[in-house]
Amino acid sequence: MPGTTHRWCKWHVLRKAKEHLGPHYTKRSDFRAALHKVVNEMLTVDEFEAAWADLLDRYKLHNNTFLIQIFEVMHKWAKPYFSGKFCAKQTSTQRSESANHLLKGYIPPACPMNLFVKQYSKFQFDREAEEGFQEKRTRLGGVVLRYNFPREEHASQVYTRTMFEMFGQALYHAVRYDVEEVERGTRYHVRHIEAEKREKWCREMHTVDVHEGGARYTGECGLFEHMGMLCCHDIKVLLHLGVRKIPSFHVMKRWTIDACDNLPLHLIHYQKDQGPPRLSSYRHTALHLTALEFVQLGDSNVDAFDRAMDILIAGKAELTVLAAIKDGKSLVDQTQVGESANPTMTMMADGAHQEDERSEMFISTECGLGSVSVGGDSRHPLSTLLAPDRKKQKGRPTTVRDKPGYEIKYARSRFCTVCREKGHKSTTCPRRGDLLKKPRKIPTCGNCGVAGHKKTSCFNPVLPFVKRPRDGPVE
Structure with missing residues (x-):
């Protein structure tokens, strides 16, 4: 941004x-x-x-x-x-700064982790409660129409309460402009009626272009491209042309009442703004159920499997010729027509397109298909949907979960304390230089203290045990 x-x-x-x-x-x-x-x-x-x-x-x-x-x-x-860049009217770091300001009100500095989790949960609850209050305020709060224009009534039905108030302010400022038609139906000049009272550097006139027969409006100020809301100049042209509703292109969903109605791409046809859901045809359902029964019978034994494969291969070759002529009523044709008519599907980003591919693969798996066609003629086998093979660990089999690499503790490798390299100790390090080796201690007998033999082979009489003073009095 x-x-x-x-x-x-x-x-x-x-x-x-x-x-x-x-x-x-x-x-x-x-x-x-x-x-x-x-x-x-x-x-x-x-x-x-x-x-x-x-x-x-x-x-x-x-x-x-x-x-x-x-x-x-x-x-x-x-x-x-x-x-001209869409920023949702946030052109600075105010989002992160406001988040830091809110967190400081709940979480004290240098707090322990248990207190952080507790206070963060409270912060999240309060934010959700505030969001719920605004939704209830939009749903139940009464709307006051200042000018009783059809555009204002339509805005009160689609926008949230806050965005409707912002639209009302733009509608209020639009009254102070006059419209002059430059090119019939395509270009208009909007001039302020009190230009002499404004600052001398303020522009007196703005140009508004109308595209696609009134489906889209572009103004010089670029407010819609910047935040997704019509400016007062565009609204004045709408009033001049007598447009009763805000064009659908200029109604951004993020500012509407149904902004939270966002479903995954494989369920997007159930959204309110996508029209009634598409239903599978009778012949598609009948073919699907019959194919499942055929697969179940062909999987009974080896002979049934061989015969089923022969029937499928022969039937596929015969159906390829018959399926060359399409009547446009198949489920695939209807889906393609619906997606081409939906502008939101044609404007998806690459990441959303990949998500749609994964959704189609999931649907095909649930329907029992062996492979799916994604992105043209490419075929993706169902093996890409399976979990990766589990690496067999050493030792006896266990039911313990697979741990990631950062949780696995490896044996600490020993290294030389002189050169910090592996493979030898400090006593045999070639870089010791003139370091003196510690003299080896001569072992002595534990009974008599004489070197040359051990306590187990000592011929001297066993000395009586005498406690030292710190061990207490001798009994």
């Missing part, structure tokens, strides 16, 4: 401005408001450059080192330079 990976995000600019500009920033409230307006508002490139030049002229800051430095890297933090 642009503006998030580099340290020059807009919040960093405002924070550093307070440090570098000093009293000029803290004492001049008008300068502070002007700087926040330039940094935070969604402007075009020419508006931003004009507003920045006006800010420097008004407050005599042309020679300020900090402002010169951040203007040189404006493409890394200024919003107009990545207005």
Whole structure:
């Protein structure tokens, strides 16, 4: 996401401005408001450059080192330079910073692991409760229509409560514009009715293009491409053309009431926005059940298996000729037609496409098919769905689970304490140099203390046992 990976995000600019500009920033409230307006508002490139030049002229800051430095890297933090990138209106590190701020309210610093788990569970419960409250507020809360427009009523039915309030603000600002048709049905100019009262660097006119006969609108401000919500200029063109509902292309699902209605790709046809679920045809079901019975009979013995394979091979060759002509009512044809008509399936990423392939393989396995066709004519055997072969461990068989590599403890290998290499000890190390070897201790008898024999072969009389003073008094 642009503006998030580099340290020059807009919040960093405002924070550093307070440090570098000093009293000029803290004492001049008008300068502070002007700087926040330039940094935070969604402007075009020419508006931003004009507003920045006006800010420097008004407050005599042309020679300020900090402002010169951040203007040189404006493409890394200024919003107009990545207005066409979808960021869900988050163009800085505010998501991670807000998460850290929330965690600090629940988890104290240097807390033990048991307390962290307990407090994190409480934090998660509170967040889910807040999300549930917002869902209930959207579902049960009354909607107040300010203008009673058909577009406003449609927005109240599809958007969440918060996004509907944001749409209402854009609709409020759209009333202050006039529309001029430049090219019939394709291009319009939206002009502010009080342009003389606005800042001199603000643009008086914005261009809105209409594509595909009114199915898609693009404005110069790029608000929809940036956060997925129509801007006031696009809404004014909708009002001018008399469009009763927001185009489906501009209704982003993440801002709607059914945002949580996300199912896996092999069950996506059960979602509310995908229409009624597709049902298998009678002939597909009959063929499937008959094929299962045929497989069960052919698996009875070797003779039945050989005969079943001969029948299948001969039948496959005969059906190949008959299946060349399609009537379009088979389950495969209906699925392909449904996917081509669904724009969400054509815009899937590579990762989602791979997930769809795995889902199709799983479905084919449940249906009893031997292999599935994925991505054209490629065939994937069912062996790819099986678990990897378990590596046989040494020793007697056991029922203990297979442990990963980081849990297996290997015997510690010994190494030399002089050169830190394996294969020898410090006493036989070739790098010992002139280190002196410890003299070998001469063994002595444990009875008489004389060297040359052991206690078991000592001929001296056994001395009486005498306790030492620390052992206590001798009885």
